[in-house]
Amino acid sequence: MPDLDPSWDALRTFFAVMRDGSLSGAARRLKLAQPTVGRHIDALEAALGVSLFTRSPRGLVATAAAQALVPYGDAMSAAAAALVRSAASEGDDERGVVRITASEVIGAEVLPSIFAAFRAEHPGVALELAVTNRNEDLARGEADIAVRMVRPTQSGLVARRVGQTRIGLYAHRDYCRRFGEPRSLDELRAIA
Structure with a gap:
């Protein structure tokens, strides 16, 4: 009969293994030793009474039971993440950490001046910028705010348009002499 009262540490470790796909990746993420991660998984399997992973030459493979827990x-x-934000918001001063994810271009070209102005008005709030062209998963707590060029598809997220960005296409004169200067997107596709 399963215990059904697994430790929080074992659950946290399990979800890190699911996210990273390996014991070693989860160990790095959680700053634990790999054998400790293995023990947490073994303890969770014993507590739940199910096998969560099978080992293969390619590494760990999540079972259907593991997938159902995601x-x-x-x-x-x-x-x-909400608990941490709530605790950080207590008191009279604005303080805490806000993790923001944005693409490389937006993170390097647009956000620095916005962050500087924000920090001047809210010195107790630390802004962490995750610059990546991959869409971070807000539901999993990978970031608090995402600046994206596309509307999110995840339910439960609030999306607001905050601005416009102009995009230009540029070519060297020699390229245009050789291939011509496209006048439309269809002509550009034909050149490519």
Whole structure:
């Protein structure tokens, strides 16, 4: 009969293994030793009475039972992030950490001046910028705010348009002499 009262550490470790796909990746993320991560997984499997992973030459493969737990991990991660934000918001001063993710271009070209103005008005708030062209998963707590060029598809997220960015196409004169200067997107596709 399963214990059904697994430790929070074991659950946190399990979700890190699911996210990273390996014991070593989860160990790095959680700053734990790999054998400790293995023990957490073994303890969780014993507590739940199910096998969560099978080992293969390619590494760990999540079982159907493990896959079924992922939505609960997402909810737990979101709740934990909300708990931290709530605790950080207590008191009279604005303080805490806000993790923002943006593409490389937006993170390098647009946000620095905005962040400087924000920090001048809110010195107790630390802004962490994750510059990546991959869309971070807000539901899993990978970031608090995402600056994206596309509307999110995840339910439960609030999306607001905050601005416009102009995009230009540029070519060297020699290129245009050789291939011509496209006048439309269709002509550009034909050149490419």
